[in-house]
């Protein structure tokens with residue numbers, strides 16, 4: 001495992017395990033326990049995923065000390081205000097059966113997220129959150145938050161994968177000292193990512209799976225990744241990526257897969273309407 005130091009000195013594992021969509025609590029608990037056995041210690045959940053309780057149960061059942069885990073959860077957009085954020089955080093903490101959360105993120109920049117940030121800042125100062133951050137913040141919003149608040153976000157968790165590489169953001173965040181964490185590091189398997197000819201060629205050349213090539217490419221870009229898998233073999237494969245290095249030339253070849261297209265605005269508007277049930 002490799003680790004990265006966040007801007008407040010907190011150490012984050014460079015690979016974790018995402019649990020979005022694991023809504024059956026027992027199944028989720030079993031998958032998380034398998035992931036723990038495979039070596040994962042960072043788990044990425046969110047209030048909206050509805051499975052924080054299962055993560056908490058798995059941590060307790062694992063018998064591994066709490067301080068060896070790195071637990072991330074996220075405040076859902078309907079709780080984006082000062083009061084609701086405090087309440088939302090307490091509910092997450094209770095469901096997770098923890099007395100602190102390692103990384104707590106504002107899930108999306110909607111509504112009164114400045115009020116929510118104020119609440120997160122207080123919880124951070126009280127030691128109930130080790131690092132606070134955001135998710136899905138475009139550059140202007142992230143910069144505005146950095147510019148106007150006392151505690152800078154440690155992380156921005158955004159969609160990032162070989163077809164949407166976010167290279168401009170990666171460079172900006174380095175300058176701003178905000179860690180880029182990639183959600184959907186495999187593009188959720190869409191656009192035939194695992195059948196891509198270049199990635200298959202590199203898989204053959206390095207004697208590693210396509211999944212391992214993709215994750216290694218993220219790691220070498222200094223990104224924290226949270227892939228997801230239901231499958232024991234693939235979850236083990238995904239964490240075993242620290243015994244090889246992609247050459248600069250191959251990193252550049254993968255860079256050419258970028259279609260440089262971030263979700264279009266109509267998609268974002270549709271998504272916002274769904275959130276507010278408009």
Ligand SMILES: NC(=O)c1ccc[n+]([C@@H]2O[C@H](COP(=O)([O-])OP(=O)(O)OC[C@H]3O[C@@H](n4cnc5c(N)ncnc54)[C@H](OP(=O)(O)O)[C@@H]3O)[C@@H](O)[C@H]2O)c1
Pocket residue numbers: 017018019020021044045107135136157158182183184185186187188189194209210211212226227228229230231234235237238
């Ligand atoms: N902040 C946000 O707004 C946000 C949004 C979306 C997601 N996320 C986070 O990001 C996490 C991961 O994103 P994601 O679930 O969209 O997808 P992902 O990790 O990009 O892709 C998961 C898909 O890849 C497959 N897969 C995994 N490892 C593989 C391998 N080695 N070889 C071949 N196929 C493999 C999985 O299939 P199998 O299960 O069959 O292995 C699954 O279909 C989520 O769980 C969540 O924690 C955050």
